[in-house]
Amino acid sequence: MNKFKVVLTKEKKQKPNPDTLKFGTVFTDHMFVMDYEPEKGWHDGRIVPYAPLELDPAASVLHYGQEMFEGLKAYKTKEGKVQLFRPDMNAKRTNNTNERMCMPHIDEDVYVDAIKALVKIDSEWIPDKKDTALYVRPFMIATDNYLGVSASKTYKFIIILSPVGPYYESGLAPTKIYVENEYVRSTPGGTGFAKIGGNYAAAMKAESKAHEMGYDQVLWLDAIEKKYVEEIGTSNAFFKIDGQLYTAPLYGTILPGITRDSMITVMRDWGYMVNEQRLAIEDVFKAAEEGKLEEVFATGTAAVISPIGELFWNDKHVVINNNEIGSLSQKLYDELYGMQIGEKEDIRGWIVAVE
Ligand SMILES: Cc1ncc(COP(=O)(O)O)c(C=O)c1O
Known part of the structure; x- marks a missing residue:
């Protein structure tokens, strides 16, 4: 040392x-x-x-x-x-x-x-x-x-x-998310993957707009087509559709979350199919209409997991899992937080002791 x-x-x-x-x-x-x-x-x-x-x-x-x-x-x-x-x-x-x-x-x-x-x-x-x-x-x-x-x-x-x-005063209670289709957070070739103040300063306008409208956070779409889901405020976004998980790929526009990486590893170890691929917001809403949108959650250091209970996009509104935390979200929270506080076994060597 x-x-x-x-x-x-x-x-x-x-x-x-x-x-x-x-x-x-x-x-x-x-x-x-x-x-x-x-x-x-x-x-x-x-x-x-x-x-x-x-x-x-x-x-x-x-x-x-x-x-x-x-x-x-x-x-x-x-x-x-x-x-x-x-x-x-x-x-x-x-x-x-x-x-x-x-x-x-x-x-x-x-x-x-x-x-x-x-x-x-x-x-x-x-x-x-x-x-x-x-x-x-x-x-x-x-x-x-x-x-x-x-x-x-x-x-x-x-x-x-x-x-x-807790990052959100409401703890693990599901949040309401506004899908932003006017402002953008980051572009290919830009700094979206870097953890710099400028990214956050530039995001404040959309976040304050969402707050004024009664939403907790913004879900960003890609800057070019405003079509694909990227990330949520200060966390990465996961969508569980018909048993499979989807999260935005790392091609430079989102922060490569450490919680994201950990969740993907844990879910794959549990046998879930996790797709790191582009997912159109339209397909999220279509899945909701068909009753296939099972869970949406955000992951990050501050909250570990924050379940999403409602999404609003282009005048359309969906409620996810009756606005309750999903069973996978709860299980992931228990696993990761349990490991962090030493109550679950650290089988992957992720915990570093301060001695
Ligand atoms: C924009 C953004 N995305 C994702 C994350 C989640 O990253 P991590 O899991 O490393 O905290 C954060 C939090 O730091 C963030 O600010």
Whole structure:
């Protein structure tokens, strides 16, 4: 394990009440920071008290958005062990994002070691109530003080931690989804597969429109034909039609979700046919009319699974599985969350202990 310099806080903050925890509003006592310069590479990895950053107003991240972020969770088992779920996948995805964004690669072992070291120091912040966890947010920002448009030469890599409750206050209750056919999220050749703030900023308009109309989230369609389903807000989308599963393929326009990958593996192990192929929204609605649309669910780190109870597209409206969580969605949630909190056996080597 890599060793990092540690400066402990002199004033520990008060921990939040685990019963009323929201998502992403409270932050722990420490953060990890590491700097990049072309001559030195990544250097000076350190854990320091959580504090505001000092940035020059000309820092290029503030103008051209050269930055990226990740998200994963640390869990505490009943026995008090601390564990992460597939953090190596976040490290790999970070490097894929960085490649697209002209940002420097980061050694995957250093990345995972930094997460482990920080989580260990702040492990008393991990809530252990059901459906709570410690959310880990690694991110990288371009720090050159330069107003020209070009890749920065210097960067900061930072990790912060936030004890969180359920992503949706309603927990596993089915959500209402608006199928967006005006705005688009990403195009082939664009940055849809990269985890960068720009993708999310550009999606806010459609999301606020959906919220105003009474929907929880947006289901994006492909940008060229506005025909094929892509992903939902901050999660990947799965459709169970006549016993088979469908989810959008990875051809650059959707985020390759780690939960998506895990669900596909688990479902295939259970004998389900999972098709990573384009699925027309029209066919989803047709399947619903024919009584073959059995379940729709979204997958992501924040909520693990979020069942979809209603879809609205082009003045058409369908209710899925009587607006109740489907049996497969529930089984997948129990399996993955069970593994994450150490109550189900980890037969695939996905759990990484923080010791
Ligand atoms: C746009 C988008 N799609 C999918 C996901 C799900 O990815 P993961 O399962 O790695 O959390 C996320 C969440 O990070 C996301 O922001």
